[in-house]
Amino acid sequence: MTTKELDRCLDYIRNWHLLDIDDHHEQFLKGDMFGESHIEPLRRELIENLITLDRKQQTNVIIFYVNELNRVSITDYFESFEKREVKDENGSWLKFIELSAIPESGGPFFHMIYHLHLLLFMEIEKICKIYEIPLIKILEDQGIDFNTLFIDTPESPSESAQESVLPDIRPNFTADIIPDIFDILKDFFSTSEQPELLNILRTGGNTQKPLLFRDSGNRLADAFKQLFDCDIIKGCQKKELEAWICKNFLYRYRDKINEFKPRYVSDIISTTKDKCQRPILNVKQEKSTGNFLISKV
Numbered sequence: 001m002t003t004k005e006l007d008r009c010l011d012y013i014r015n016w017h018l019l020d021i022d023d024h025h026e027q028f029l030k031g032d033m034f035g036e037s038h039i040e041p042l043r044r045e046l047i048e049n050l051i052t053l054d055r056k057q058q059t060n061v062i063i064f065y066v067n068e069l070n071r072v073s074i075t076d077y078f079e080s081f082e083k084r085e086v087k088d089e090n091g092s093w094l095k096f097i098e099l100s101a102i103p104e105s106g107g108p109f110f111h112m113i114y115h116l117h118l119l120l121f122m123e124i125e126k127i128c129k130i131y132e133i134p135l136i137k138i139l140e141d142q143g144i145d146f147n148t149l150f151i152d153t154p155e156s157p158s159e160s161a162q163e164s165v166l167p168d169i170r171p172n173f174t175a176d177i178i179p180d181i182f183d184i185l186k187d188f189f190s191t192s193e194q195p196e197l198l199n200i201l202r203t204g205g206n207t208q209k210p211l212l213f214r215d216s217g218n219r220l221a222d223a224f225k226q227l228f229d230c231d232i233i234k235g236c237q238k239k240e241l242e243a244w245i246c247k248n249f250l251y252r253y254r255d256k257i258n259e260f261k262p263r264y265v266s267d268i269i270s271t272t273k274d275k276c277q278r279p280i281l282n283v284k285q286e287k288s289t290g291n292f293l294i295s296k297v
Contacts, residue, residue, distance in 0.1 A: 005045040006065060009038040010072045013116065035116045043123045047195045050131060062133055063142065065124060070144055073117040130199045170204035171244055172235030173227070177294060178202060181232075184281050184296045185223065188213050200248060204235065210250045210259075217251030217260055221268040222276035228269065230283045230292045238270045245269075 012035050046065060050058045128135040139146045173181065178201050186194045193211045200207060213220045227233045228241055236244070246260040268276075279297050286293060 001049045001061060002045060005038070005041040006068060009035070009042050009120070010068060012038055013072050036119065038116075039119055039123055042120065043127065044192075046124070046127055050127070051195055051198065055131075055133070058131055059133055059138065062124065062128060062135065063138055066121075066135075066138060066144070067142060069117065069120055069124075070142070127195075130195060132199075132203065169236055169240055171233050171241055172204055173201050174232045174234070175202075177232055177292075180294045181227070181281075184294070185220075188215055188220070188280070190214075204244070206244075207248050210248055212257060213249050213251045215251065216253055216278075217249075217258065217264065218268055218276055219278060219280050220249060220251060221245060221260070221265050223280045225269045226279070226281065226283045227294075230285070232283065232292060232294070239266075242266055242269055 016035070046061070049061050053061065125135055127133075136146055178198075182194075182198050182201055186197065189197050189211055196207050197211055199205070224233065224241060224245060228238065233241060242262060242265040245265050246262055249260055250257050251260065252258070281294055282297050283292055283294050285291070
């Protein structure tokens with residue numbers, strides 16, 4: 001696990017109050033008044049640390065990031081500031097800042113760092129939702145009040161709503177084969193989209209915006225057809241799988257980005273037309289065990 005961007009962010013928080021007025025003015029002109037430039041690199045680093053891990057390992061990584069950010073933002077920062085303030089011969093109103101995770105004091109130094117603290121936790125929350133990591137429970141276990149972080153609380157539907165809601169129909173990929181499927185498909189997607197690809201393979205859910213498959217659409221549709229026909233994709237009918245593909249993917253053809261159309265996908269998945277000439281993967285069944293093996297073509 002690499003923590004280069006996390007360390008850079010923590011150092012920025014620790015030393016923020018040591019910057020002179022010119023440095024703060026320069027940051028303001030760059031649109032980086034609260035250290036926003038640290039958010040995206042830290043987000044990418046955290047995703048890269050999570051992407052190949054199992055659920056328990058992912059949870060431990062999130063716990064580490066949460067504790068480090070909370071410790072430095074709320075404890076180390078103010079302890080270092082208190083030490084500096086003692087040496088101030090003229091005194092300062094900043095002495096009223098308290099070591100608290102809640103911005104009660106109203107001091108601008110507090111709010112600057114606490115604003116960055118909130119933005120960072122909002123990004124962690126988004127990542128936890130993608131990987132279905134229980135951030136609320138992590139915060140509770142670590143003694144952190146999520147109400148101070150603007151983290152969404154899970155909503156419990158009413159009893160009447162629970163009775164009327166139909167089961168959510170979505171593709172269900174065989175869990176122990178998902179890493180193999182992801183390993184074969186990932187190189188056809190941009191690095192930034194690979195975490196979302198892994199998420200929808202795990203959950204059968206939908207993306208916020210379609211993912212771009214950087215090759216001909218029939219190759220991706222054929223891959224899902226093979227997986228469905230071998231019962232590696234369960235829990236839905238072919239038409240539902242086709243609709244899921246249309247909703248969640250785009251493809252490239254002759255340097256143009258195209259949407260998957262229902263007829264186009266159906267002609268591949270729901271018919272007995274000739275097999276794809278350039279398949280991405282191949283699924284075979286072992287005669288001795290009956291298990292399916294997936295391989296890259």
